[in-house]
Amino acid sequence: MGDFDGSVAVITGGARGIGAEIARKMAADGAHVVCADVLDTTEIVTEIEAAGGSAEGRPMDVTDAAAAADAIKAIHSDHGHLDILVNNAGITRDQLLVRMKPEDWDLVLRINLDGAFKVTQPTAKIMMRQKSGRIVNIASVVGLMGNAGQTNYSASKAGLIGFTKSLARELGPRNVTVNAVAPGYIQTAMTDALTDDQRAALMKTVAIPRLGTPGDVADAVTFLAGPKASYITGVVINVSGGLYI
Ligand code: NDP
Numbered sequence: 001m002g003d004f005d006g007s008v009a010v011i012t013g014g015a016r017g018i019g020a021e022i023a024r025k026m027a028a029d030g031a032h033v034v035c036a037d038v039l040d041t042t043e044i045v046t047e048i049e050a051a052g053g054s055a056e057g058r059p060m061d062v063t064d065a066a067a068a069a070d071a072i073k074a075i076h077s078d079h080g081h082l083d084i085l086v087n088n089a090g091i092t093r094d095q096l097l098v099r100m101k102p103e104d105w106d107l108v109l110r111i112n113l114d115g116a117f118k119v120t121q122p123t124a125k126i127m128m129r130q131k132s133g134r135i136v137n138i139a140s141v142v143g144l145m146g147n148a149g150q151t152n153y154s155a156s157k158a159g160l161i162g163f164t165k166s167l168a169r170e171l172g173p174r175n176v177t178v179n180a181v182a183p184g185y186i187q188t189a190m191t192d193a194l195t196d197d198q199r200a201a202l203m204k205t206v207a208i209p210r211l212g213t214p215g216d217v218a219d220a221v222t223f224l225a226g227p228k229a230s231y232i233t234g235v236v237i238n239v240s241g242g243l244y245i
Contacts, residue, residue, distance in 0.1 A: 002030030003226040008079045010072070012062055012119055013089030015039035017188050018138065021214035022086055022221050027053030029222065031084065034075055036060035036119075038089075062089045062115030069122040076126050083130075084225045085123045087116040087160070088138040094149045105152045112156035116163060124171060133176040134225040137164050138217070139236060141182045141244040157182070161236055168234030177233040179224045184240025187211040207242025 009026050013019040014035030023033040023044060032054040035041040041057030048055040060071050076082045090112045093104035116137055127133025142150050143157025161180055168178040185191060185202060191211055194202065203209040220237045223229055238244055 002028070003222070003228075004029045004031035004084075007031045007083040008034065008075065008081055009084035009086065009225070010034045010036055010058075010075060010082065010119075010123070011086040011088055012036050012060065012115070014086075015041045015044055015057075018183070018186065018214045018217050019086070019088040020044045021218040022088065023055065024048060024051075024053075025215070025218045025222050026084070026225070027051070027055055029226075032056075032079065034058055036071060036089075060119075062087075062119050063110050065118040065121075068115075068118045072119065072122040072126070081130060082123060082126050083132065084134045084136070085120065085127075086136045086138065086221060086225070087119060089115055090138065090156075092150070092153050094153065096149055097151045100152065108152040109156050109159075112153070113159040113163070116160055120163075120167070124167070124176070127176045128171065128174045131175050133171075133174075134229075135167070135171075135176065135178040136221050136224050137161075137178070137180045138221070139164070139180045139182045141184045141238055141240045144182060144236070144238070145244045164236070165234045172233055177224070177229065179229070179233060180236045181217060181220045181224065182236050182238045182240065182244075183212060183217045184238070184243035185211050186217060187213050205243060206240070207245065210241065212239060212241055 009031045014023045015037035027033045027048045036058045045055045045057045139160045140157040142154045164180040220239050
């Protein structure tokens with residue numbers, strides 16, 4: 001018996017990185033996972049199925065409200081219920097504010113923040129009718145502490161945290177919880193590119209001197225989406241090794 005037996009979970013940006021790891025863990029615990037991404041999801045779906053799990057891919061661009069709503073409705077009608085949404089799709093376009101191109105400001109806000117609104121709205125309607133559901137938004141510690149060179153990204157993640165807290169108040173009476181996970185430095189393609197010196201400097205800022213793993217983030221997400229978190233809503237779990245305390 002897994003924590004997610006019989007559940008349907010939609011994970012945006014689920015083709016790779018943190019989203020793919022969340023999909024692996026939820027599928028291993030019994031969920032049918034829907035990896036919704038602009039990227040091809042064949043690899044992660046094949047991997048989960050080969051491990052005995054249940055998964056499907058859905059092409060989804062979270063910036064397209066109509067297409068996102070159609071995809072959410074189709075998933076619901078195919079399975080008869082929709083239990084978990086993880087708003088994980090996100091990008092960075094880092095630059096100091098004075099040099100930032102307006103299009104890079106817009107794109108980051110459009111994907112990271114507006115995208116969560118566009119996918120969550122049709123999902124929330126379904127979960128309210130069901131009188132059950134779990135929504136987990138992937139924010140970032142920079143949305144709490146700020147970071148030079150990331151005004152666009154920090155604003156999008158701080159916005160996502162405000163969205164989480166307000167929506168938790170709206171949906172609580174319908175037995176739908178809404179929480180956020182705020183990762184710090186996570187081992188991904190991005191951090192693979194750091195030099196040894198950069199890595200050493202980074203580690204001086206973290207209480208637990210290692211990079212986090214996608215698995216560290218996925219563990220917090222599965223906890224919030226699982227049965228042990230039914231009385232937790234509107235919180236932000238910081239998975240940063242103490243980068244932000
Ligand atoms: P990845 O880039 O590895 O994965 C994100 C996925 O989202 C990619 O497949 C990406 O596709 C997809 N995506 C991008 N735009 C859209 C869109 N419009 N619609 C649907 N899918 C889209 O990122 P990570 O796994 O590293 O990050 C996942 C989340 O965690 C993000 O929200 C990020 O901000 C957050 N986070 C990550 C940290 C880290 O250190 N990695 C730290 C803190 C937070 P494509 O490749 O085409 O862009």
